[in-house]
Amino acid sequence: MVFNRSLLARAALGPAAGAVLIVFMASGAIPAYQMYSVGLAAVYTIVILSVGLLAGWSGIWSVGHPAFFAIGAYFAAYGSGHGWTLETVVLGAVVAGAALGAFLGYAGARFSVLYIALLTLAFTTVTLELINRWSGVTGGDQGVPVVQLRSALGLGTLAGGGTETQYLAVGAAAVVLALAVPAASSGLRMRLVAAKSHPLAARTIGIAPEAQSALSFAVSGACTCFAGVLLGLLTGFVSPDPFSLTFGISLIAACVLGGVGTIVGAVAGGVYLTWNPSLSSAVGLPQPVVQGLVLIAVLLFLPGGVVPFLGGLTDRVRRRWNAQRTSPSEELTDPMPPPTPSETVGDGPELLRLEHVSVSYGGLKALEDASLTLRRNEILAVIGPNGAGKTTLLNVLSGLTGNGRVSGTADFAGQPLLGARATARRRLGIGRTFQHAEVFSELTVAENVLCTRRRITAGHRADVTRLLRSVGLAEVAERRPKELPFGLQKRLDLARAMAERPELLILDEPFGGLDAGERALLARHIRRLHADGTAVVIIDHVLDDLFAVAHRVLAFDFGRTIGEGTPDTVLKDPKVRSSYLGTVGARTRPPEHVGGRSVIRLRGVGHTYGGVVALRDVDLDVRQGAVLGIAGANGAGKSTLAGILHGSLEPARGERESGGVVRTGLAPEGRALFRTLSLRENLEVAAYAAGISGGALRERLEETVEWLPARLRDRMSASAAGLSGGEQQMLAIARALIGAPDVLIVDEPALGLAPALVDEVYDRLAGLAHEGLTVVLLEQLLSRALSVCHEVVVLHEGVVAAQGRPGDPEFAALAEAAYFGGDLGAAPTAAGNARTSPVN
Structure with missing residues (x-):
């Protein structure tokens, strides 16, 4: 990390505020009955900071911090009864918290957020049970006093519940906040956030998410145990009551209120958690009710937390006063172009x-x-x-x-x-x-x-x-x-x-x-x-x-x-x-076709995904009774076009028109089956989505099941996950058919299938075409599209690069050139540089 004046100034704010607060406390400006609350707010600030930074930087939500808090407090109690020094107690609590936190972080890194929360929940439950049963050390449910702790470094003797412990809590919180400021600008924080944001990408730059989780949880556990020591000194007595699971939920609520992952937000959360009982008394409602109402209000109106919201307001005001930022450069400086590869x-x-x-x-x-x-x-x-x-x-x-x-x-x-x-x-x-x-x-x-x-x-x-x-x-x-x-x-x-x-x-x-x-x-x-x-x-x-x-x-x-x-x-x-x-085969041929009316028409259609252009200026007609092939390499825009033709995707530009009410069915790329459902249930879900139920559902099921091969008809109660790739593809097509579509759209039906299964799938699609169903095939293999379709459109980088009929003797060469993006892939017999062949 790099220490500059700005960073040092921000880090000094915590100790400066702590010093001013201690002066106010010592001068009597703060009433004696409120000084305990100030010290308690300082202790809570450390705990909420450790919980909030763990969640904000590492993405780990823990309900196990009451256990760490309790461990620190009982270290203080045990040490005060056995003549330990303050430094020994702090060191023992911090080491114990770091070791337990590292274990939980490493073990939980393999799980989802929910299972990590359950793991920390189990940790708190076990810890509280041990506290209650290990009465010889903890005093059980009766608790144990914190008498006094002597400092080996000349800080004097701190009596449990004394005024000096209130000063110590404020000073310790100030130091922890000061250390958190450079940590927020360090490589440690960046690597923790990187591992949380994208674990796979993080591995490629040398970041192990498991190690980062263990490290962050170790630091968080150590800080919370340190806060527990301060709590024991501040209260002078330790019992299991303050460390309940309810307190763990309160910590998370306070983190959300202040702003997860923010340093100032931890202070706001600590103040709120300390004075929540007073707020509840003032409004005459139980503490959980007030806490719940406040949390709901924050989640609805300030989802980022109070401090980030105020910070955002400040940033917006500052930007209004600043000059408008120049747009990022679209040119790379290139003083000396490098030599060509050859x-x-x-x-x-x-x-x-x-x-x-x-x-x-x-x-x-x-x-x-x-x-x-x-x-x-x-x-x-x-x-x-x-x-x-x-x-x-x-x-x-x-x-x-x-x-x-x-x-x-x-x-x-x-x-x-x-x-x-x-x-x-x-x-x-x-x-x-x-x-x-x-x-x-x-x-x-x-x-x-x-x-x-x-x-x-x-x-x-x-x-x-x-x-x-x-x-x-x-x-x-x-x-x-x-x-x-x-x-x-x-x-x-x-x-x-x-x-x-x-x-x-x-x-x-x-x-x-x-x-x-x-x-x-x-x-x-x-x-x-x-x-x-x-x-x-x-x-x-x-x-x-x-x-x-x-x-x-x-x-x-x-x-x-x-x-x-x-x-x-x-x-x-x-x-x-x-x-x-692909290679052209004569096994599957489309039926003889006389051009019908357009059932779906696209004019000037374009679409983007977050600035990525998927389609641009596409004009297309899907003719009734025809088999239309849309060929192109991966990334050409076929699946986007399928979604627009189906109607499930609204184009960003242009128009999609249909001649009257046209029902469409889509068998998407990769099948997208409900793998844990049976074959029959997959079909029923699609039927319900199409608004089919009752007797109509039974009729459609019977008709659709008859279309499937016998080996699938006999296994309708089997799970879809147990089917082969070809069988899954036929089930996906049947699912698209159950709504009795006027147009069937099949995206990459041959993807990942053996040649024999490909032939079987296409034979069944050809049968549907012979029955008069309009079919749109999105196919990566150009030759297969040429062999089974009446009309073929070649997409290249989201543009219709070629369009024609397979019977045109010159179209195959034109389509091949368009597929590869121009003359690069053109066959020697390609006629000139022509890119398109209109369909009349």
């Missing part, structure tokens, strides 16, 4: 080698016998259709395979890689970005990068400033990621991965969701990284931008390596082309 790469030393690496999840093999080499100062692109195993490969490199079983060997810079924990990969020199810019939302832009350091120095802050300036984020360094557009969030993800200058940078779909200008900026920066000596492994579906920066391309499909080459040759490999486009 001019700088050569036969350099080997950095990474994977041999026969496989990853399986139960019976599913996500990666099978993968091998690759990467040289220093090389950019390797990994391509393949959705589900090919690309992300699994990146997870192997970054150690994020979860419960997957990994086999094979991997060496990085001469060291074994597979045995290293994910948190250790960062220290080895591996950095990673994520497809959706997984940033730490509760940290500022600068803190997102600073948290990669355990200890932050002035030099580290200067390095981060230079790094943010290089990626165009210096002007927004103090803003939160949620305030930034998606493109700047992508830059932040890249900057965090670049911190500490990794030898290997792993980029997961960095071009996804960016416009052309942002992709060009990113490509320039990747070239700059390469020129600085960083090796890069990158996957993406935007092939033209990907190939513009890569030296070598590795192609995957079904978890296997199927091809390798340079960017200008790899797509000429028939295996690689067919992995994207």
Whole structure:
């Protein structure tokens, strides 16, 4: 942490306020009967601060702090009866609280918030039971006095319940508040918040969430035990009554009232908790009722707490007086453009080698016998259709395979890689970005990068400033990621991965969701990284931008390596082309079709997700009785278009029109079945959602069940989770059919299925088309769409890049060129540079 004048001044506010308060107490300005309440408020402030910072920084809500509070108080009682010094009592209580807190934090890190709360609840229950039963030490329910504690450091002898203990409580609270101020600006707080905000991303920068939870709970437990010692001295008597579970709930309520995770909020919470009995007496209501009413009011009108609300008002007033902020730069400074990859790469030393690496999840093999080499100062692109195993490969490199079983060997810079924990990969020199810019939302832009350091120095802050300036984020360094557009969030993800200058940078779909200008900026920066000596492994579906920066391309499909080459040759490999486009089969053919009226019409439709453009200016007609195919690579916008056609997603721009009342049914990508429900229950839920019940429900169930194959009709009471992938897909289609739709929309029906099951699914869809049902198929494999559809639309980066009929002899070449984004993937027979073919 870096101590500057501003930080020291803010840290000094606590001791200064404490000193002034002690002077007032000593001068008699505060009545004697109120001095005890002031001391008690100081003690409560320490407890609420420890509870609030644990929740705000680590995301752990604890109802176990009454137990820590009790442990500290009974340490004071036991020590006073056995001649211990004050320092011995404090040290013993703090060590006990830290040890127990570390255990609870580490054990609870594997659970959800609810189960951590239950764990701490059990801890309090057990502790209170021990207090009641261990009467020889605790006095049982009769309690035990705190007589006096002598200080070994010359602070005199403190009598339990004496005036000096009130001064001590105020002084101790002032010191704790002073220590909390620099802690709030330290790397410790940043790493705790990072582990809470996004545990998976935190692991990639060397942060172990379990260790952070243990550390934060240890510090919180130690502080609360210290406050318990002060409570014992302040009251002069310790009994189990003040440490009930009700008190634990009161602590949480006080934290919420003041503002979770705020230092001044802890003071407000301590004051409220102390004077709540007086407030209850004044209004003539029981304390729990008053506390509940106050908490409800805060949650409804000031959900962030009183102190954050007042702070927000102050910030808004200050911003009105400040000049309007300039918008963040959209340009990267580039005084000397780096050389192109082909001019700088050569036969350099080997950095990474994977041999026969496989990853399986139960019976599913996500990666099978993968091998690759990467040289220093090389950019390797990994391509393949959705589900090919690309992300699994990146997870192997970054150690994020979860419960997957990994086999094979991997060496990085001469060291074994597979045995290293994910948190250790960062220290080895591996950095990673994520497809959706997984940033730490509760940290500022600068803190997102600073948290990669355990200890932050002035030099580290200067390095981060230079790094943010290089990626165009210096002007927004103090803003939160949620305030930034998606493109700047992508830059932040890249900057965090670049911190500490990794030898290997792993980029997961960095071009996804960016416009052309942002992709060009990113490509320039990747070239700059390469020129600085960083090796890069990158996957993406935007092939033209990907190939513009890569030296070598590795192609995957079904978890296997199927091809390798340079960017200008790899797509000429028939295996690689067919992995994207598929192979045309004549088994399933659509019925003869005469163009009908448009049942759904889209005009100028566009859609975005948080600044990410998914669709732009789409014009489309779904004709009655037709089988319409919408083909495109992963990320082209197919699923967004499916939602808009279905009507479950409202377009951000443009219009969706239908010819009268048109019922639609959607079988979404990935099936989205209710896995714990039976097959029949899955169908019934969909029927209820469509407003079908009673006799109509029984009729629709009978008709829909008849559509399913016999092996499913005989297992209608079985759980959906027990079905194979193909069987789940047919159940998902049946669920979409039960509402008797006029238009059936099926998103990626072949995803993850074996070829024989794919044929079975498509045969059944063809049967529905022959019966006259209008079908929209969203398909990743272009050749399959060409073989089973009357009309085909090719999406590329959210735009209709080609549209035509499969019977047109030139359309296949045009569609293939559009699929890959232009001439990059065009077959030699493609006619010129034409991109679209209208459907008449």
